[in-house]
Amino acid sequence: MMLLAMQVSHFTAAAIFAFFASIVFGITQRSTSRDMLRYGAYCFGVFMVGMFVAGWVMWLIHH
């Protein structure tokens, strides 16, 4: 059953994914609130940078 016909771009989907995964990583992998926040932000940054790097690598392979 299709609930909604939500269609997002690859970038939007990856950004949403990175956001929520980073929250869970931050909370579960660190012990203090400050460290959780910092690690969550770090994970989000790595996800986003990794996405751009992977995108450019695929572009270079394609061309």
Added chain:
Amino acid sequence: MADTQTTSQTQAPPLSTMHVLAPALGWLIPGAGHLIQKRWARGLLLMVSVVTMFALGLAMDGKVYKQNTGDLLDILGFIGDLGAGGLYMIGRAFDWGASSISFATADYGTKFIVVAGLLNIMSAVDAYHIAIGKKP
């Protein structure tokens, strides 16, 4: 001295109700393992994250895997989905995510649902670590 330290490090904590209840409830209801231990902010954030990822996966028309399809990738997908606990059961009960994939974003949705389950397992393990006192 060294023997005493080794013994104390390897001793398992005595089993209590919370040691079992926190991860079990955390698996069944995302974030609930933290909430029953009064980690309100963490529990709510985990609940919102896992439930939103699962719901977005369904909204993108992602697939909810079933057991016993015989395909290895389907079995792995099923294990991931099962991590979402109660959300998976509700999804299967209402037959959500059962349609065939008809556009590209549906594949993202399938991954969102699997990852929501895997993140929920991490959350349940974290609830267990809080219950045994390994984490504040």
